[in-house]
Amino acid sequence: MFYRKNLPGWERAMRTIGGVAMIAYGLFGMPGTMAGYLIAGTGAIAIATGFFGFCPMCAMVGRRLPSP
Structure with a gap:
Protein backbone atom coordinates (compact mmCIF):
# COMPACT_ATOMS: atom_id res chain seq x y z
CA MET A 1 0.00 0.00 0.00
CA PHE A 2 1.38 3.39 -0.98
CA TYR A 3 0.59 6.51 0.97
CA ARG A 4 0.25 9.94 -0.53
CA LYS A 5 2.67 12.44 0.95
CA ASN A 6 1.00 14.97 3.19
CA LEU A 7 4.02 16.93 4.46
CA PRO A 8 5.69 19.80 2.57
CA GLY A 9 9.46 19.74 2.07
CA TRP A 10 10.27 22.35 4.70
CA GLU A 11 8.30 20.44 7.34
CA ARG A 12 9.97 17.17 6.41
CA ALA A 13 13.38 18.81 6.95
CA MET A 14 12.31 20.30 10.30
CA ARG A 15 10.95 16.96 11.51
CA THR A 16 14.20 15.23 10.60
CA ILE A 17 16.36 17.86 12.32
CA GLY A 18 14.09 17.94 15.35
CA CYS A 58 -2.14 14.60 9.70
CA ALA A 59 -3.94 12.16 7.41
CA MET A 60 -6.56 11.42 10.07
CA VAL A 61 -7.55 15.09 10.22
CA GLY A 62 -7.61 15.35 6.42
CA ARG A 63 -4.41 17.28 5.76
CA ARG A 64 -3.27 17.10 2.14
CA LEU A 65 -0.64 18.82 0.04
CA PRO A 66 -2.03 21.17 -2.61
CA SER A 67 -2.11 19.59 -6.06
CA PRO A 68 0.35 21.14 -8.55
Missing part, protein backbone atom coordinates in the same frame (compact mmCIF):
# COMPACT_ATOMS: atom_id res chain seq x y z
CA GLY A 19 14.07 14.14 15.55
CA VAL A 20 17.87 14.00 15.58
CA ALA A 21 17.93 16.62 18.34
CA MET A 22 15.34 14.69 20.36
CA ILE A 23 17.29 11.44 20.08
CA ALA A 24 20.52 13.17 21.10
CA TYR A 25 18.87 14.84 24.10
CA GLY A 26 17.03 11.71 25.16
CA LEU A 27 20.11 9.48 25.05
CA PHE A 28 22.82 11.92 26.14
CA GLY A 29 20.96 14.58 28.11
CA MET A 30 18.88 12.13 30.15
CA PRO A 31 20.88 8.87 30.01
CA GLY A 32 19.35 5.74 31.44
CA THR A 33 15.96 7.22 32.35
CA MET A 34 12.56 6.20 31.05
CA ALA A 35 11.84 9.80 30.04
CA GLY A 36 15.05 9.85 28.00
CA TYR A 37 14.06 6.69 26.17
CA LEU A 38 10.57 8.08 25.49
CA ILE A 39 12.02 11.29 24.08
CA ALA A 40 14.43 9.31 21.90
CA GLY A 41 11.60 7.08 20.66
CA THR A 42 9.50 10.10 19.78
CA GLY A 43 12.48 11.51 17.90
CA ALA A 44 12.75 8.29 15.90
CA ILE A 45 9.08 8.59 14.92
CA ALA A 46 9.63 12.21 13.88
CA ILE A 47 12.56 11.16 11.68
CA ALA A 48 10.48 8.39 10.09
CA THR A 49 7.60 10.75 9.23
CA GLY A 50 10.07 13.26 7.83
CA PHE A 51 11.82 10.64 5.75
CA PHE A 52 8.65 9.16 4.27
CA GLY A 53 6.75 12.46 4.00
CA PHE A 54 3.62 10.91 5.45
CA CYS A 55 2.17 11.61 8.88
CA PRO A 56 -0.71 9.34 9.95
CA MET A 57 -2.10 11.92 12.39
